[in-house]
Amino acid sequence: MNAENSDFIPAPAAPASAGDSPGVAIRRAREALGLTLDELAAQTKLARTTLDALERDDYGSLLEPVYVRGYYRKCAKVLNLPEQQLLLAYAARVTPKSPQAPAKLRLGTGADMGGGRSWRGLLGIILIVAIAGTAIWYLREKQQSSQQSIVPLPESTAPGADAPASVPANSPQGVNDTGAPAAAGDVNVAPADAPITASAATTSPAAPAPSAPAASPQTAATTGETATASDSALKLNFVSISWARIEDANGKVLLNRVVQGGERQVLDGTPPYSVFLGNAPGVEAEFQGKPVDFKALIRDTATARFTVPLAR
Missing domain, CATH: 1.10.260.40 (lambda repressor-like DNA-binding domains)
Structure with missing residues (x-):
């Protein structure tokens, strides 16, 4: 025909x-x-x-x-x-049979019906894959956000008020949790199950207080008050309180603590520097006499992770 x-x-x-x-x-x-x-x-x-x-x-x-x-x-x-x-x-x-549940309707295949291709099965597979991909992406984003979120920052101490810092009983004073000497202003919080050792001032009120050790060249370079920074130093101006962790190219931790607003840190190490800020909008950075513009790298959680100099 x-x-x-x-x-x-x-x-x-x-x-x-x-x-x-x-x-x-x-x-x-x-x-x-x-x-x-x-x-x-x-x-x-x-x-x-x-x-x-x-x-x-x-x-x-x-x-x-x-x-x-x-x-x-x-x-x-x-x-x-x-x-x-x-x-x-x-x-x-045909002899009538007792009522039974109807079987599936037999449909012609593509060859029997003159060609053509069934698209319903393919569409179903695509929808299942899309839903699974969306669920995986959501779980990964949620996990990454929870890992990068920081604890609420402590309220700044009033000027002139005594702010005692607790030191873990099982670690020497002046050493942070990374094993490196603690920078100026570091505060180490002892674990909840660590035994509390009474200080010398508590057990012996009449004992003279130990004299403060002289600042090492590294500490002076970290605070940036008494040492002259090299051209490769990273300068950070903390306009408001923020948690900061900075490592140099050798993996040396130069700063790892909560920094109060108004502090200025000069970190002298081997660039490039790995920087992670907990309150990135409240921090200004300078490297080799030029400001470091990292505003585009700030996340919705106000955190930022980048390297200095910035990758291009």
């Missing part, structure tokens, strides 16, 4: 005799119209194997009667056969 007649049958088929089985009636009507099984499958949207079973009256290969009657209706419509006659002939040849 040509393309003009693929969807329209111009002349009715010869009527089947009363004694014909449904399969014989369908086959005679198809042959009278000059249709092949593949052409009939394309017009009825039924699988070629289903039409072949209908024409052979092979009811064992077909599905439940509720679906078979639908097949006959489609064939009757395309082949211009009396629908009721096909259904009555089918009912006379």
Whole structure:
């Protein structure tokens, strides 16, 4: 058949005799119209194997009667056969069964239906992958945000007020948790389960207080008050309170503590420096006489992680 007649049958088929089985009636009507099984499958949207079973009256290969009657209706419509006659002939040849749950409808494959490709299964897979990817991205962002969030900063101590600093009983005074000498102003908090050792001032009020050790060259260079910084020094101006951790290229920790607003740190090490700030908007940085513009690197949590000099 040509393309003009693929969807329209111009002349009715010869009527089947009363004694014909449904399969014989369908086959005679198809042959009278000059249709092949593949052409009939394309017009009825039924699988070629289903039409072949209908024409052979092979009811064992077909599905439940509720679906078979639908097949006959489609064939009757395309082949211009009396629908009721096909259904009555089918009912006379099939023994009624007890009601059962209907099986899945058999659909023609892409080859049986003249080509084409099913897109519903592919679309379902894409949706599942998209949902899984969104969930993984959300969990990673949440985990990264929780790791980079900092504890609430302590309130600044009033000028002139005594601010005692607790030192872990199991670590020497002046050494922070990284093992490096503590910079000026470091505050080490002892773990909750660490034993508390009474200080000399508590056990012996009359004992003279130990004299403060002289500031080492490293401490003087860190505070930036008495030492002259080299050209490779990193200068930080803390406008407001912020937690800061700075390491140089050798992995040496130059600063790792909460810095009060108004402090200025001059860190002299081997660049590039690895910088992490807890309150980045309240900190200004300068390197080799030029300000370091890291505003674009500040996260929604007000933290910032970058290297100096900035990577380009």
